[in-house]
Amino acid sequence: MDKSMYAIEVEKLTKIYGKGETAVTAIADATFQVKPGELVAILGPSGSGKTTLLTAIGLINEPTHGKVVIDGAVVADEGWTPGFDLKRMRREKLGFIFQAHNLIPFLSAIENVMVALEINHLSRSEAKSRAVELLTSLNLAHRLNNFPSALSGGEAQRVAIARALANKPKVILADEPTAALDTENGKNVMALLKKLAVENHSAILVVTHDHRMVEGFDRIFQVSDGRITGES
Amino acid sequence: MNLAIRDIRYHLGRFILTSIGLGLLLGVVMSMGGIYRGLFADALTILTITKADIWVVQQNTNGPFAENSRIPEDIKYRIKAVPGVAEASPLSFQTIQIDRMDKPLRFFLIGYDLNGFGGPPVILAGRNIRQKHYEMVVAKGMNMAIGEKIRLGLHDYTVVGITSKVVSSSGDPAAFVTLADAQDIQFKKDNDAIRNDRERIGANLSSIQALSPSQAEFLQQNIARITESTHTVNTVVARLAPDANLQEVQERISRWNHFRPISVEEQTRILTKGMIEKARMQLGLFRIILLVISAVIISLIIYTSTLDKIKVIATLKLIGSQNRVIVAMILQQSLLMGILAYGIGYVLILLTYEKFPRRIVLEPFDLQMLFVIVVAICVISSFVGIRKALKVEPAEALGG
Ligand SMILES: Nc1ncnc2c1ncn2[C@@H]1O[C@H](COP(=O)(O)OP(=O)(O)OP(=O)(O)O)[C@@H](O)[C@H]1O
Ligand SMILES: [Mg+2]
Numbered sequence: 001m002d003k004s005m006y007a008i009e010v011e012k013l014t015k016i017y018g019k020g021e022t023a024v025t026a027i028a029d030a031t032f033q034v035k036p037g038e039l040v041a042i043l044g045p046s047g048s049g050k051t052t053l054l055t056a057i058g059l060i061n062e063p064t065h066g067k068v069v070i071d072g073a074v075v076a077d078e079g080w081t082p083g084f085d086l087k088r089m090r091r092e093k094l095g096f097i098f099q100a101h102n103l104i105p106f107l108s109a110i111e112n113v114m115v116a117l118e119i120n121h122l123s124r125s126e127a128k129s130r131a132v133e134l135l136t137s138l139n140l141a142h143r144l145n146n147f148p149s150a151l152s153g154g155e156a157q158r159v160a161i162a163r164a165l166a167n168k169p170k171v172i173l174a175d176e177p178t179a180a181l182d183t184e185n186g187k188n189v190m191a192l193l194k195k196l197a198v199e200n201h202s203a204i205l206v207v208t209h210d211h212r213m214v215e216g217f218d219r220i221f222q223v224s225d226g227r228i229t230g231e232s
Numbered sequence: 233m234n235l236a237i238r239d240i241r242y243h244l245g246r247f248i249l250t251s252i253g254l255g256l257l258l259g260v261v262m263s264m265g266g267i268y269r270g271l272f273a274d275a276l277t278i279l280t281i282t283k284a285d286i287w288v289v290q291q292n293t294n295g296p297f298a299e300n301s302r303i304p305e306d307i308k309y310r311i312k313a314v315p316g317v318a319e320a321s322p323l324s325f326q327t328i329q330i331d332r333m334d335k336p337l338r339f340f341l342i343g344y345d346l347n348g349f350g351g352p353p354v355i356l357a358g359r360n361i362r363q364k365h366y367e368m369v370v371a372k373g374m375n376m377a378i379g380e381k382i383r384l385g386l387h388d389y390t391v392v393g394i395t396s397k398v399v400s401s402s403g404d405p406a407a408f409v410t411l412a413d414a415q416d417i418q419f420k421k422d423n424d425a426i427r428n429d430r431e432r433i434g435a436n437l438s439s440i441q442a443l444s445p446s447q448a449e450f451l452q453q454n455i456a457r458i459t460e461s462t463h464t465v466n467t468v469v470a471r472l473a474p475d476a477n478l479q480e481v482q483e484r485i486s487r488w489n490h491f492r493p494i495s496v497e498e499q500t501r502i503l504t505k506g507m508i509e510k511a512r513m514q515l516g517l518f519r520i521i522l523l524v525i526s527a528v529i530i531s532l533i534i535y536t537s538t539l540d541k542i543k544v545i546a547t548l549k550l551i552g553s554q555n556r557v558i559v560a561m562i563l564q565q566s567l568l569m570g571i572l573a574y575g576i577g578y579v580l581i582l583l584t585y586e587k588f589p590r591r592i593v594l595e596p597f598d599l600q601m602l603f604v605i606v607v608a609i610c611v612i613s614s615f616v617g618i619r620k621a622l623k624v625e626p627a628e629a630l631g632g
Contacts, residue, residue: 009302011235040309051630055627055630058549060625060626060627061627067350087549087552087553087554089552090550090551090626091551091552091553092552094552096550096551098629098630099248101539101546102543102547102550102629103549103632104241105242105544105546106235106238106241106243106468106544107233109233111238114233115233115235115548115551115553116551118553119548119551119552119553119554119557120552124233127233147242163551175630
């Protein structure tokens with residue numbers, strides 16, 4: 001298989017929490033591929049295993065069984081690939097956006113974006129100009145030096161998006177990015193993600209349970225009880 | 233970008249308050265060290281200013297500071313005559329406590345021979361003693377003005393000069409008078425006492441049948457002169473000629489049987505090992521306890537501040553931060569707090585140490601050691617926080 005063909009490949013991915021009597025199979029035998037530039041939604045009721053799926057692909061939740069391949073690299077095959085630098089993969093190829101924006105409270109908007117760039121070995125000045133560019137493109141030029149506590153929910157989420165995009169990741173993982181926003185702002189964020197998928201040629205996986213938010217997505221996976229039950 | 237400094241800047245008030253608290257604690261640790269050194273310096277002040285090589289005291293005593301010592305003043309002539317001795321001078325010491333302006337004034341009175349040595353080391357104001365009687369030079373610590381008079385024994389003494397902060401081994405400020413005055417103050421009886429003594433001697437003598445009245449009269453006058461004599465001193469100090477051998481001189485004086493010649497080294501040992509040992513150990517122990525308390529407090533502060541940052545640390549891990557970024561953030565905060573606290577403590581002690589009732593000696597070596605210890609405490613204390621931080625899972629960033 002051509003290495004660059006898929007951004008994400010998942011094969012028989014299974015995650016079981018706990019052991020014995022109390023074991024919970026949160027995701028079972030998930031198999032799919034996502035190409036660069038594809039915008040994919042994961043829809044499903046609460047507790048169906050959406051977050052589990054996303055975090056396993058995001059390298060922060062070790063799969064119990066199955067295979068995860070990111071940008072051609074096998075990161076997990078029956079557990080993490082031994083010796084694989086997960087952190088490096090996270091900072092170079094993955095971008096995360098979550099329901100709660102997860103900004104660092106003691107850093108200003110621009111610093112929150114810069115920190116992702118600096119840990120990826122960009123110089124301070126490079127990091128700064130890229131952060132300004134990103135935040136400006138997300139209409140936050142006037143909020144560069146505000147702390148997260150002084151930003152509105154929509155503004156904070158856009159800063160988080162800027163941080164997720166900072167290192168031009170191959171894969172962006174978003175878990176209910178619009179849940180804390182009103183419909184208007186939610187739609188704006190989704191539109192933004194769509195635009196980014198096209199412009200940056202990133203694979204974008206968005207978890208949501210709001211059907212109204214998924215129009216214009218390339219594919220939609222339905223999840224229920226840990227299984228991908230449908231695709232449209 | 234320095235995360236430690238960003239976090240501190242965001243919580244500046246909390247950081248500064250914590251550092252001030254810690255700074256006060258370190259200030260106390262510094263003052264303990266200063267008091268400890270001060271005890272030494274105080275104990276050795278008179279030894280140092282006298283610049284004698286040998287202290288001749290009463291046999292079998294550790295005088296004149298640690299124990300009482302009484303020797304006749306005129307032994308100075310014999311000591312001067314010992315080969316190798318360049319100068320010898322008698323000194324008298326006594327602790328005096330009087331009431332001055334309704335407050336007890338306690339001081340250490342030193343009587344010295346105007347023609348010898350052992351007097352005030354410097355004159356900061358006024359002049360040295362010139363008259364044979366009733367003049368006094370006081371140490372700065374006495375807080376007396378030139379011209380002020382105080383009554384000692386049977387006479388009034390006038391302050392004519394101020395000398396540096398000379399203190400006794402127990403920290404009392406010193407005052408200088410002539411040897412004759414000091415002997416008067418120490419030994420001279422008032423007229424009633426003299427009359428009583430003479431009558432008692434007379435009565436004793438007249439009860440001796442073998443004496444004629446004129447013989448009794450003659451004896452009574454002679455005995456009275458001896459008992460009323462004040463020519464006793466506590467020590468005679470000697471300085472050696474440049475080529476003299478200390479041991480030879482000591483041996484010669486020892487051979488007289490009634491005196492003990494103590495070298496400066498021995499005297500230093502008597503003063504430091506004997507007299508202030510307990511206080512020294514007390515202070516040392518207290519210092520260690522305070523340092524342990526500081527270490528516990530720093531650990532707790534670092535640990536709780538790490539707990540406050542669990543979400544931040546998880547987020548940093550989530551976006552792929554290297555461990556060193558997180559370790560550096562915690563370690564640097566700990567060090568910055570320790571260094572700031574040290575600085576606050578240092579400034580505090582620098583501003584106040586002269587106002588302490590007893591001498592505080594700030595030795596650069598002690599302060600440097602304390603700095604090293606504080607840095608070590610900060611590093612070790614931050615391990616607790618670092619251990620916690622390294623265990624944080626990136627997934628913890630997800631929870632609301
Ligand atoms: N750390 C965990 N330990 C044990 N069980 C867990 C853990 N995390 C999730 N689960 C369980 O796994 C199942 C799937 O959870 P998951 O969080 O993936 O659901 P979700 O689809 O994201 O739900 P929601 O829409 O409410 O966010 C649930 O039954 C949940 O209770
Ligand atoms: Mg979820």
